[in-house]
Each structure stands twice: as C-alpha cells, then as structure tokens.
Amino acid sequence: MNDHKDRSNSKQPQSCHPQKQHVKDDKKSGSRFWKELAKGIVISNPVFILVLGLCPTLAITSSITNALGMSAGVIFVLLCSNIMISSIRKATPLMVRIPVFIVVIATFVTILSLVFEAYLPPLHKSLGIYLPLIVVNCINLGRAEAFASKNSVVLSAADALGIGLGFTIALIIISFLREILGTGSLEIFERQLFKLPGLFTHPLIFFISPPGAFLVIGTMMALFRLIGVIRGE
Amino acid sequence: MRNKILSNKAYPVVFLAVIVIVSVVLLIAVNGITSSIVESRKREEIKGILENIFPEMSQYELEDEVYIIYEDGERAGYAFIARGSGYGGDIDILVGLDNGFGIKGVSILSQTETPGVGSRITESLFTDQFKGLSASDIALKSEGGKIDAITGATISSRAVVDAIQKKMVEIIDTLEK
Numbered sequence: 265m266n267d268h269k270d271r272s273n274s275k276q277p278q279s280c281h282p283q284k285q286h287v288k289d290d291k292k293s294g295s296r297f298w299k300e301l302a303k304g305i306v307i308s309n310p311v312f313i314l315v316l317g318l319c320p321t322l323a324i325t326s327s328i329t330n331a332l333g334m335s336a337g338v339i340f341v342l343l344c345s346n347i348m349i350s351s352i353r354k355a356t357p358l359m360v361r362i363p364v365f366i367v368v369i370a371t372f373v374t375i376l377s378l379v380f381e382a383y384l385p386p387l388h389k390s391l392g393i394y395l396p397l398i399v400v401n402c403i404n405l406g407r408a409e410a411f412a413s414k415n416s417v418v419l420s421a422a423d424a425l426g427i428g429l430g431f432t433i434a435l436i437i438i439s440f441l442r443e444i445l446g447t448g449s450l451e452i453f454e455r456q457l458f459k460l461p462g463l464f465t466h467p468l469i470f471f472i473s474p475p476g477a478f479l480v481i482g483t484m485m486a487l488f489r490l491i492g493v494i495r496g497e
Numbered sequence: 498m499r500n501k502i503l504s505n506k507a508y509p510v511v512f513l514a515v516i517v518i519v520s521v522v523l524l525i526a527v528n529g530i531t532s533s534i535v536e537s538r539k540r541e542e543i544k545g546i547l548e549n550i551f552p553e554m555s556q557y558e559l560e561d562e563v564y565i566i567y568e569d570g571e572r573a574g575y576a577f578i579a580r581g582s583g584y585g586g587d588i589d590i591l592v593g594l595d596n597g598f599g600i601k602g603v604s605i606l607s608q609t610e611t612p613g614v615g616s617r618i619t620e621s622l623f624t625d626q627f628k629g630l631s632a633s634d635i636a637l638k639s640e641g642g643k644i645d646a647i648t649g650a651t652i653s654s655r656a657v658v659d660a661i662q663k664k665m666v667e668i669i670d671t672l673e674k
Contacts, residue, residue, distance in 0.1 A: 326612050327612070352516075355503075355512065356512065357503070357508055357509035357512055359509050360509040360510075360512065360513045363513055364512070364513060364516050367513075367516050367517055367520050368516065368520070370520075371520040371523060371524060374524055374527075375523070375524065375527050378524075378527050378528055378531045378532075378535075379527070379531060381531065381535050382530075382531035382534040382535050382538070383534070385538060385542075389607060392586075392609055446612075446613065447612075447613060467613065469613050469614060472611070472612050472613050473611060473614075
C-alpha cells in the first residue's frame with residue numbers, strides 16, 4: 265500500500281498530451297519555468313493542439329468580451345487549482361485523487377462564479393451555464409492529473425499560466441474572427457471599437473452560429489498543424 | 498510516523514473529508530461577502546426595469562410573484578415575470594399591466610437566443626408591439642393575433658408571445674378573485 269513511493273517513480277499514466285519528459289539534469293529551474301509557460305501557448309496549445317475544453321470554446325466565442333471573461337475565469341481556476349493540488353500532492357492518497365481534484369476545482373469555480381455575479385453581472389449573465397461548467401472542463405482536470413499532481417508548486421503555476429494563456433489566445437483568435445465576420449463590428453465591454461462598412465449592414469450571421477464556430481476552429485487547427493509540419497514535428 | 502499515517506486504511510476517507518470541509522468553509526465565507534451585493538443589485542435591476550415601464554412609480558410591493566406598482570400612493574398597475582422556453586434556453590420577460598389589465602410595457606430580462614437573430618426579441622421594435630394589447634390579442638399574426646414575428650426567429654418570437662399570454666391570463670385570474 266505504498267502508494268506514494270510508487271507514484272513518484274511510476275511513469276505517467278494516461279497523459280493526454282505530448283508532454284516533454286522531465287529533464288532531470290536541468291540545472292536552472294528558472295529556464296524550466298519559462299519552458300513550461302511557453303509550451304502551453306503554441307506547442308501544446310489546449311484548444312488547437314491538445315483539443316481540450318472545446319465545449320466552452322464553441323459556445324462562448326461568439327463575442328470577444330465573452331472570450332476574455334471566460335479566459336480570465338479559466339486562468340484563475342487553473343492557477344489556483346494547480347497550485348493547490350500541487351501543494352497537497354504528497355499527502356493526497358492515490359485512490360481518492362480524482363475526487364480531491366474535482367472538489368478543489370469546483371471550489372475555485374464556485375468562488376469565481378460568486379465573484380462574477382456580485383461584481384461583473386453582465387459578464388456572469390452572458391457566460392451563463394458555461395461558467396459553472398468550468399468544473400468539468402477537461403483542461404483543469406487534465407492539468408491536475410497530468411502535471412500538477414507530479415510537479416512542484418512553481419512549475420505547476422507556470423504550467424497553469426502557459427496553458428491558460430494558450431487558451432486565452434485561442435479564444436481571442438476564434439472570437440475575433442467570428443465577431444468581425446458575423447456582426448461586422450467589434451465590441452469590447454460594451455464599447456464599440458470599429459465597424460466594417462459593407463459587413464456591418466450585411467453580416468455573415470453564419471459565423472455567429474454554432475456551425476460557424478466549428479468552421480473557424482477547424483481552419484485554425486489546420487493552420488496550427490501546418491506550422492507543426494513545417495517545423496518538422 | 499509519516500508513513501504510518503499515509504498507509505492507514507482510513508486515511509483517504511479522512512483526507513477527502515478534510516478537503517471537503519475546508520472547501521465548504523471557504524465557500525460559506527465568500528458567499529457571505531457576495532450574497533448581499535448580489536441581492537441588492539438584483540433589486541436595483543428590477544426597480545430600474547419597473548421604472549422604465551412605469552416612469553412615475555413611487556414604490557412597489559411584491560405579492561405572490563405579482564409586483565403592485567404605486568404612483569403617489571395610488572395603485573397604478575401590476576407587473577409580473579413570465580418565462581418561456583426559446584430556441585436557445587429560457588427567456589425571462591417582465592410584463593407591466595395597467596389597472597384595466599392592458600399591457601403597459603414589456604421588457605426582456607434575460608435570454609440566450611441566437612445573437613443577431615433570436616436575440617432581436619429584446620429590441621423595442623418587437624417589444625413595443627405589445628403596448629395596449631389585452632390578453633386575447635396576444636398571438637402571432639399568422640395565428641390570428643396582433644404581433645409580428647421577427648423574420649427568421651419565429652420560435653423565439655412565439656416563445657415570448659406564448660409565455661406572456663399564458664402567464665397574463667393566469668395573473669389576471671388570480672387578481673380578479
């Protein structure tokens with residue numbers, strides 16, 4: 265029953281992404297921090313490469329304001345839960361780890377939801393059900409299981425920030441394209457930035473609708489694959 | 498000592514229980530801070546919408562889901578919230594009635610309809626059509642009523658119309674008793 269000894273030596277079970285193996289003779293922990301942070305943005309971008317958390321991505325990218333709100337929420341939850349899970353990883357029994365992860369994640373999501381409801385009600389309203397659904401967003405559980413439960417607090421924080429930023433960038437790209445094409449204008453927090461003359465009067469409403477989301481995400485995934493192929497990965 | 502604790506069979510249960518208790522305590526604390534803000538914000542929001550429909554409103558009372566509106570101590574009308582299920586989820590609608598049970602104003606409180614299509618139920622071009630109508634007139638024109646549906650958003654339009662019509666009959670029934 266020596267779960268804890270086994271676990272630190274065992275290979276990663278069911279890691280759902282192409283994570284680089286731990287480099288043991290890495291002398292500078294600082295460089296490791298930046299590496300973990302940077303990898304989430306392109307190499308293992310959660311949306312375009314890992315294909316995690318697609319449900320909120322499809323649903324809330326119809327406007328850039330929603331995308332920013334959702335990203336802020338996911339970064340907060342990911343950072344807090346990664347730090348928390350990493351700092352209790354040595355005391356967490358293997359057999360109840362998943363319930364523990366879920367409770368930790370759900371706690372931070374509920375805090376986020378309460379804070380949004382109190383201080384940012386319009387955003388809370390437009391994110392709707394997708395805010396509480398961050399609990400079951402597989403980005404959170406995926407990072408908890410694959411990274412935070414095996415790495416130090418600092419590296420887990422870097423991982424959370426990297427993946428969170430990758431998610432943010434993906435959401436911004438998708439919602440930018442969808443909002444511009446689908447409404448012909450761009451609005452951030454109820455302030456209109458600009459209107460496109462022809463497109464504003466005859467917007468391509470298709471892009472605001474769910475099929476438009478699939479089309480934009482599919483195209484972006486193809487582009488990211490292309491970058492990978494060109495770089496020979 | 499440390500290994501002894503970790504290998505105890507009861508340890509996973511105790512650990513999970515501790516995590517849950519910590520989480521509950523934390524959430525109670527946060528909820529305590531935010532709930533009063535949320536409450537007062539919701540009251541303000543309802544008050545603002547009621548004032549849009551009844552500009553002269555001096556105060557209102559909530560009685561069994563019916564808001565009774567007073568202007569200078571005199572009853573000026575009623576308001577209620579109707580809920581319909583639209584294309585993308587529930588639509589909450591606040592409806593104001595005058596003393597003769599004609600519609601004084603309609604305002605969409607919340608909706609998750611398709612942006613640019615069904616979401617146009619919030620526009621005054623649609624909601625203003627209800628003004629002055631009585632319960633029997635509230636139906637889409639294609640179904641013998643007086644409301645023009647929004648082009649391409651018949652389901653959303655019908656959801657609003659049906660919700661208002663149904664709830665209005667119900668409310669008038671209870672008010673007349």
